[in-house]
Amino acid sequence: MLAGKRILLIVSGSVAAFKAPALVRLLRAEGAAVMAILTAGGARFVTRETLAALTAQPVHQDLWAAEESIGHIKLARWADAVAVVPASASMLARMAQGLATDLASTVLLATRAPVVVAPAMNPAMWEHPATRANVAKLLARGVRFAGPTSGPMAEPESGPGRMLEPEEILAAIQALSGPQPLAGRHILVTSGPTQEPIDPVRYISNRSSGKQGHAIAGALAALGARVTLVSGPVIQPDPPGVEVVKVETARQMLAACEAALPADAAICAAAVADWRVAQEAGQKLKKEPGAEAPTLAMALNPDILATLSTHAQRPALVVGFAAETEKVVAHAQAKLARKGCDWILANDVSADVFGGEENTIHLVTRQGVEDWPRLPKSEVAARLAARIAKAFS
Ligand code: CTP
Numbered sequence: 001m002l003a004g005k006r007i008l009l010i011v012s013g014s015v016a017a018f019k020a021p022a023l024v025r026l027l028r029a030e031g032a033a034v035m036a037i038l039t040a041g042g043a044r045f046v047t048r049e050t051l052a053a054l055t056a057q058p059v060h061q062d063l064w065a066a067e068e069s070i071g072h073i074k075l076a077r078w079a080d081a082v083a084v085v086p087a088s089a090s091m092l093a094r095m096a097q098g099l100a101t102d103l104a105s106t107v108l109l110a111t112r113a114p115v116v117v118a119p120a121m122n123p124a125m126w127e128h129p130a131t132r133a134n135v136a137k138l139l140a141r142g143v144r145f146a147g148p149t150s151g152p153m154a155e156p157e158s159g160p161g162r163m164l165e166p167e168e169i170l171a172a173i174q175a176l177s178g179p180q181p182l183a184g185r186h187i188l189v190t191s192g193p194t195q196e197p198i199d200p201v202r203y204i205s206n207r208s209s210g211k212q213g214h215a216i217a218g219a220l221a222a223l224g225a226r227v228t229l230v231s232g233p234v235i236q237p238d239p240p241g242v243e244v245v246k247v248e249t250a251r252q253m254l255a256a257c258e259a260a261l262p263a264d265a266a267i268c269a270a271a272v273a274d275w276r277v278a279q280e281a282g283q284k285l286k287k288e289p290g291a292e293a294p295t296l297a298m299a300l301n302p303d304i305l306a307t308l309s310t311h312a313q314r315p316a317l318v319v320g321f322a323a324e325t326e327k328v329v330a331h332a333q334a335k336l337a338r339k340g341c342d343w344i345l346a347n348d349v350s351a352d353v354f355g356g357e358e359n360t361i362h363l364v365t366r367q368g369v370e371d372w373p374r375l376p377k378s379e380v381a382a383r384l385a386a387r388i389a390k391a392f393s
Pocket of ligand 1: 250271272274301302303305306319320321322324
């Protein structure tokens with residue numbers, strides 16, 4: 001799939017640089033030509049000789065080297081895709097600022113090729129507001145993120161910031177080199193349950209796993225869309241290349257969705273709690289000896305799908321889900337009309353779906369109904385993303 005593609009690999013300074021040579025081998029096995037740029041930091045962790053031997057090309061290090069002084073433009077033009085593996089916090093910051101202080105950052109500023117980064121850093125650095133802001137900026141600019149994931153670090157600690165494995169980064173580079181029909185589109189996706197507090201320690205929620213919504217966000221990003229994923233509390237990992245906004249309540253989810261507008265499309269896959277507790281207790285509710293069980297008065301939550309469907313900044317395509325156990329299509333058609341959205345993915349939940357791996361979908365639009373076979377949630381996501389790409393083509 002990468003046969004004949006020219007991949008420019010930028011290796012910046014992180015311990016995870018030791019995995020870069022393995023990625024070079026995988027890329028070349030796929031038929032790609034690979035040229036490497038090694039930053040000063042990167043050279044602390046992997047040698048020029050290793051990269052030169054595996055790429056079978058000279059390794060570029062110095063913006064000012066005699067043979068490289070005009071090299072940055074040539075390198076930038078040579079690449080079909082640029083992969084920054086590993087991308088250190090400093091590298092992301094230079095990219096976000098548009099700094100051209102060394103060969104790597106100068107090439108990144110000069111290239112028009114798609115760029116994928118595989119961040120690798122300590123969890124505290126990944127979670128620092130400065131890095132969060134840099135990541136948001138780069139995502140908005142169309143830079144694709146492969147990871148990071150959570151796991152053991154070089155230091156004896158664990159958390160988000162661990163670089164993906166070379167095989168996973170290869171997949172991200174392949175996706176980048178594949179068709180990108182949704183490039184330039186911004187798509188909002190909601191996913192997961194909401195949690196509605198009763199008091200500081202208790203809440204009402206549901207069993208949504210977020211698997212389907214997260215898979216949809218990932219599938220849309222793989223087709224080149226800029227995706228904002230507004231997610232309730234889930235254990236799903238953040239999909240690669242997606243900006244994730246984490247919320248708890250329905251009202252927070254609506255606020256995050258409105259803040260993410262304008263968007264070309266909105267996909268509401270979250271299982272939003274229909275009701276919240278009207279008066280959240282400021283202190284933990286105590287059971288007094290002999291007292292009756294408390295009665296919770298409920299209030300109606302905002303309907304995010306319906307709100308987006310009638311919003312002043314309504315996305316051109318608004319898609320909802322319907323979980324039904326009977327008269328699946330008829331109920332979905334009624335819901336489509338009631339909510340004012342464009343498509344409903346009606347989900348037959350008479351079978352085990354919540355937290356499961358598969359879904360049976362009927363795509364209900366104003367034009368008619370498409371019956372999809374029972375499919376893994378990842379396949380449902382890929383089909384929906386392809387369908388959305390077709391709608392925008
Ligand atoms: N939805 C939403 N905000 C809510 C409730 C639902 O955005 N407060 C969205 C969901 O993300 C989903 C669709 O609306 O896309 C589901 O509609 P809903 O009316 O909740 O229907 P069901 O959950 O399918 O069930 P029922 O019809 O029994 O209410």
